[in-house]
Amino acid sequence: MLITNIKGLVGVHPKNQLFLRGSELDQLPVLEKAWLLLENGLIKDFGLMSDLRTPEVNLEVVNAEGRFVFPSWCDSHTHIVFAAPREEEFALKIVGKTYEEIAAAGGGILNSAAKLQKATEDELFDSASIRLRDMIKQGTGAVEIKSGYGLTVESELKMLRVIKRLKAAFPIPIKATLLAAHAYPTAFKDNHQGYIDLIIHKLLPQVAAENLADYIDVFCEKGFFSLEETAQILSAAKQYGLLPKIHANQLSVSGAAELGVAHQAVSVDHLEETDDKVLTKLSTSNTIATLLPSCSFYINIPFANAKGLIENNAIVALASDYNPGSTPSGNMNFVVSLGCIKLKMTPQQAINAATLNGAAAMQIGHEMGSIAVGKKANLFITRPMTSLAYLPYSFGQSQIENVILNGDFYHA
Ligand code: NIG
Numbered sequence: 001m002l003i004t005n006i007k008g009l010v011g012v013h014p015k016n017q018l019f020l021r022g023s024e025l026d027q028l029p030v031l032e033k034a035w036l037l038l039e040n041g042l043i044k045d046f047g048l049m050s051d052l053r054t055p056e057v058n059l060e061v062v063n064a065e066g067r068f069v070f071p072s073w074c075d076s077h078t079h080i081v082f083a084a085p086r087e088e089e090f091a092l093k094i095v096g097k098t099y100e101e102i103a104a105a106g107g108g109i110l111n112s113a114a115k116l117q118k119a120t121e122d123e124l125f126d127s128a129s130i131r132l133r134d135m136i137k138q139g140t141g142a143v144e145i146k147s148g149y150g151l152t153v154e155s156e157l158k159m160l161r162v163i164k165r166l167k168a169a170f171p172i173p174i175k176a177t178l179l180a181a182h183a184y185p186t187a188f189k190d191n192h193q194g195y196i197d198l199i200i201h202k203l204l205p206q207v208a209a210e211n212l213a214d215y216i217d218v219f220c221e222k223g224f225f226s227l228e229e230t231a232q233i234l235s236a237a238k239q240y241g242l243l244p245k246i247h248a249n250q251l252s253v254s255g256a257a258e259l260g261v262a263h264q265a266v267s268v269d270h271l272e273e274t275d276d277k278v279l280t281k282l283s284t285s286n287t288i289a290t291l292l293p294s295c296s297f298y299i300n301i302p303f304a305n306a307k308g309l310i311e312n313n314a315i316v317a318l319a320s321d322y323n324p325g326s327t328p329s330g331n332m333n334f335v336v337s338l339g340c341i342k343l344k345m346t347p348q349q350a351i352n353a354a355t356l357n358g359a360a361a362m363q364i365g366h367e368m369g370s371i372a373v374g375k376k377a378n379l380f381i382t383r384p385m386t387s388l389a390y391l392p393y394s395f396g397q398s399q400i401e402n403v404i405l406n407g408d409f410y411h412a
């Protein structure tokens with residue numbers, strides 16, 4: 001396929017640029033009046049229209065006059081395998097209940113776990129597929145998916161097997177994360193060590209034997225998993241080669257981000273509550289700070305200090321956090337808009353954070369996240385737009401006209 005007359009070919013970073021740190025995030029190279037050639041599912045070449053030689057006759061030529069071509073969004077933090085939405089909590093939030101209050105009253109994660117334990121693998125696969133198709137139509141071309149609504153050995157495995165099926169069924173890169181340490185199940189409310197032992201001695205060996213996870217995650221937070229408990233789980237998972245991507249500093253300044261860095265986490269995610277220590281730690285570390293502004297928006301908690309992180313030279317990524325409790329949306333266009341509007345990132349920074357740095361947070365920066373020769377041809381073509389900034393500016397509306405995955409149009 002040859003795409004011609006592209007108004008702006010976005011994110012033509014050098015191929016060896018695998019992530020963007022600090023002020024590097026300002027650099028979003030855009031080639032104006034460009035063409036892009038896709039072959040065998042990969043980006044074969046690109047250049048200026050003025051330099052285009054007459055294309056071969058059997059090429060499919062797509063005229064993108066007035067349109068921008070973006071590398072697909074890389075959504076590095078989601079929980080899209082779940083049995084049922086939780087609109088009942090939506091109403092409670094509106095009348096003033098906090099996320100913590102709802103969880104403490106038996107809502108929240110435990111509520112989702114009770115429903116998931118009753119659902120079949122097929123049901124979970126079908127509902128997650130619908131969510132994933134919607135996300136792809138909204139421009140997502142790579143995704144990470146967590147377990148964490150099982151909370152028993154069997155149900156956590158069931159979730160991970162669903163993710164394995166999604167990996168096989170969908171034409172995009174998918175990473176799986178074991179998040180059994182998402183909440184203490186009621187049976188282990190007063191026996192935390194019992195549940196941790198179950199994860200370490202029963203679940204992890206099985207997950208490794210079936211090769212069901214790429215990463216380990218823990219919800220390290222007051223009322224959930226303490227620093228010591230988190231450290232135990234991360235250390236055990238390391239024996240199986242699972243690097244951490246942890247839920248850190250979502251509701252309180254807890255030391256979770258520093259713990260993640262100490263355990264060489266690929267990313268520490270959320271960071272709505274940060275202090276100078278977090279900024280300093282992330283300024284010299286390769287651990288990515290993954291910010292989830294849709295979560296702040298939906299549960300009305302502070303927005304992360306993106307500017308502080310960028311000024312302190314951290315690697316900042318944006319992701320959706322799509323889940324039934326804190327973020328019932330996987331729309332990365334909206335995430336990028338919120339990145340600009342609420343995190344005060346420039347459109348260039350937000351787009352980089354949702355593409356190349358999102359890919360880096362899934363360790364796929366070599367094949368996704370930018371327009372470079374040899375990378376996967378996962379991208380989207382916008383409607384005609386006046387400028388690049390129009391995409392985040394027109395929040396809540398999709399500017400995506402066509403999605404291309406592995407070099408072919410995607411029709412859900
Ligand atoms: O990332 N905070 C922990 N996990 C999810 C929410 C889970 C839920 O409420 O179901 C999050 O926000």
Ligand code: FE
Binds near residue numbers: 079247
């Ligand atoms: Fe999350």
